[in-house]
Amino acid sequence: MQKRNYLLPVMMLAIFETIAVTLWLTKNNIFYLFNFSYIGISISLGMFLFIREYKHARRVVQLLVGLYMLIYLGLICNENMQIEGFWYYLFTGVFEAATIHYAVAKIFGPLFFGRGWCGYACWTAMVLDFLPYKTPAQPRKKIGWIRYVTFAASFIFVAALFLAKVGNLERIMFWAFIIGNAAYYGVGIALAFAFKDNRAFCKYICPITVFLKPMSYYSVIRVTCDKDKCISCGKCKRVCPMNVDVTDNSRKRENGTECILCMECVRNCPKKAL
Numbered sequence: 326m327q328k329r330n331y332l333l334p335v336m337m338l339a340i341f342e343t344i345a346v347t348l349w350l351t352k353n354n355i356f357y358l359f360n361f362s363y364i365g366i367s368i369s370l371g372m373f374l375f376i377r378e379y380k381h382a383r384r385v386v387q388l389l390v391g392l393y394m395l396i397y398l399g400l401i402c403n404e405n406m407q408i409e410g411f412w413y414y415l416f417t418g419v420f421e422a423a424t425i426h427y428a429v430a431k432i433f434g435p436l437f438f439g440r441g442w443c444g445y446a447c448w449t450a451m452v453l454d455f456l457p458y459k460t461p462a463q464p465r466k467k468i469g470w471i472r473y474v475t476f477a478a479s480f481i482f483v484a485a486l487f488l489a490k491v492g493n494l495e496r497i498m499f500w501a502f503i504i505g506n507a508a509y510y511g512v513g514i515a516l517a518f519a520f521k522d523n524r525a526f527c528k529y530i531c532p533i534t535v536f537l538k539p540m541s542y543y544s545v546i547r548v549t550c551d552k553d554k555c556i557s558c559g560k561c562k563r564v565c566p567m568n569v570d571v572t573d574n575s576r577k578r579e580n581g582t583e584c585i586l587c588m589e590c591v592r593n594c595p596k597k598a599l
């Protein structure tokens with residue numbers, strides 16, 4: 326194993342530490358130092374394990390970050406990190422945890438690391454990825470428009486609470502987080518079995534993809550194919566949970582904005598062309 330292979334995890338840790346220290350000092354809140362350091366260490370550890378060819382590297386990160394977000398931030402700190410929480414803090418004009426989380430992980434971060442959030446941190450997918458349909462058994466369905474309905478519904482729900490001047494909004498947002506998560510898990514698991522596809526919820530329902538898809542189109546980090554090595558065996562597409570045509574290097578490749586950087590294609594390519 327060559328030393329230079331470890332540059333990427335070190336760089337990732339440095340990026341997160343920069344964010345951690347900057348937010349800690351500018352917001353005068355040590356929570357940000359702890360929060361972004363923890364996430365940076367988890368992601369860097371996963372990258373380190375991946376370089377060491379540990380099979381479950383991605384799952385380790387997914388559990389470390391996903392459980393931290395769901396249990397510590399969501400249930401213990403009462404921070405609604407779902408899209409309703411984002412709207413809520415946006416309306417109140419508070420640039421705190423949920424808004425910062427969305428800005429970093431789901432809106433501007435994807436310009437750099439694409440849908441890394443979906444592959445390594447999302448607590449919904451953390452559970453869905455335990456289900457048996459790791460690669461889709463059926464062709465993709467043309468029902469992706471549902472994500473716009475759920476996106477609009479989440480916005481209307483929070484806007485209505487503000488317009489109606491409902492009291493005790495913080496408590497309502499906490500329960501919205503619990504009920505919203507339960508609904509995501511219920512619908513996600515049902516869809517996975519109905520479509521024989523663990524990631525069906527991500528492909529058709531998840532409202533956050535309204536942010537993630539267009540931003541990740543420009544992602545700096547993306548899997549590309551060395552055409553000189555590729556023998557067009559098609560294995561990469563068969564193992565891809567998101568139906569991405571990774572052999573096409575253009576940004577307009579089929580389902581290109583669905584790539585969650587899981588690296589299954591890279592691990593399975595017999596010619597190391599990816």
Ligand code: SF4
Binds near residue numbers: 443526528531534
């Ligand atoms: S698409 Fe939505 S549910 Fe799926 S991993 Fe991404 S954020 Fe999570």
Ligand code: SF4
Binds near residue numbers: 594596
């Ligand atoms: S698995 Fe590798 S060799 Fe086969 S089509 Fe994909 S990139 Fe080409």
Ligand code: SF4
Binds near residue numbers: 590
């Ligand atoms: S298998 Fe490859 S192309 Fe498909 S989502 Fe994972 S990293 Fe992206």
